[in-house]
Ligand code: HEM
């Protein structure tokens with residue numbers, strides 16, 4: 494068995510690389526399509542979808558590693574000569590397809606990996622870390638990489654069909670040694686003869702540029718955040734919200750995923766005096782579809798989770814109490830159709846007419862029926878950590894009661 498290529502034969506290492514990668518690619522494509530099309534309405538479906546994606550990603554990176562080794566090996570080897578260099582168009586097409594297949598072997602896994610690393614959440618890659626050096630967490634970058642992945646899926650499928658059809662045509666119609674030369678054995682064939690080598694490379698570059706151009710021109714917008722949700726109606730309040738944040742952190746497959754609600758309103762009445770007792774009331778209304786939560790934003794809206802279509806808002810209604818331990822908002826939080834008693838201790842500073850509050854809270858998502866079928870905390874943690882902050886200014890008296 495000879496490892497190296499000659500100008501008339503593929504060596505055993507080239508053949509090993511070719512067929513192991515072929516097997517990997519022909520597994521990854523259906524796996525990616527099935528996992529993408531799989532419903533994720535219930536927690537059980539979501540867990541199945543995540544497992545398929547984890548297999549897809551981990552196998553994709555393994556194939557990438559083999560592809561890099563294959564490319565380095567191919568660069569050091571002679572490429573066996575075409576069997577029919579006189580058929581110029583056919584040779585050009587076959588070699589353009591080879592370049593496109595090599596390009597896909599780099600672009601597909603890299604775009605998938607960047608898509609994964611630039612966002613948070615959903616199916617983890619097994620055995621190795623989730624982040625990539627030099628790839629920032631950026632939803633636009635993640636969406637662009639996802640678009641490249643999906644454009645190259647089409648390029649790869651079309652070139653593979655041409656590639657396999659070409660190999661079969663040589664075997665069945667031409668009855669030549671093209672396919673046998675790639676199969677195990679010692680088949681030698683082809684006569685080294687001068688033929689255009691740069692033109693197929695140029696052809697492949699042109700196809701890649703065209704595919705990216707068409708893909709980006711006709712594709713979906715590159716960001717999918719909760720910002721497009723309908724805005725909540727403005728409310729009147731003694732204290733008017735100027736700025737604030739409702740951030741949440743969950744653990745998914747053992748890794749933290751953070752996000753926030755971009756739209757919420759506050760109705761606050763509050764008069765501070767030093768002695769313990771009730772000092773006012775607060776009502777916070779949160780737009781559920783305004784949540785952005787890494788790559789799991791869409792899943793979080795589903796019927797088994799927030800069920801945003803049926804329950805588009807969450808409401809926290811509370812009295813503000815001064816106790817010996819400090820300020821507490823004591824009331825109830827309604828998410829979906831579950832109302833749960835809640836005490837939120839918070840810090841407050843008032844300077845002039847401006848009040849600033851901060852508070853932290855840990856909730857159990859199961860109290861609200863969120864992901865009730867996803868009981869395993871290894872898949873989705875039960876605890877949801879909330880980080881709250883608000884800056885509000887005292888409304889001018891004449892505005893009140895208008
Ligand atoms: C059932 C599937 C496949 C068949 C029957 C097949 C067949 C062949 C044959 C017969 C050759 C030799 C062509 C020649 O000498 O001119 C070849 C080369 C090649 N094939 Fe495939 N192939 C398959 C799948 C794939 C896949 C999935 C990829 C990668 C994505 C791939 C990438 C290549 C490349 C890049 C070459 C050029 C030779 C090299 O430099 O290694 N093939 N294939």
Ligand code: HEM
Pocket residue numbers: 518521522523524525526529546549550551552553554556557597598601602603604605606607608609618638639640642643646649
């Ligand atoms: C050669 C390697 C790979 C191939 C051939 C491949 C192929 C595919 C295919 C065919 C799809 C379905 C796309 C659709 O129907 O819209 C897909 C989706 C996907 N793949 Fe890959 N993939 C590869 C590597 C990777 C890697 C390494 C990752 C991540 C580490 C990854 C992450 C994804 C993700 C997240 C999707 C879902 C669609 C999206 O959001 O873009 N893939 N892949």
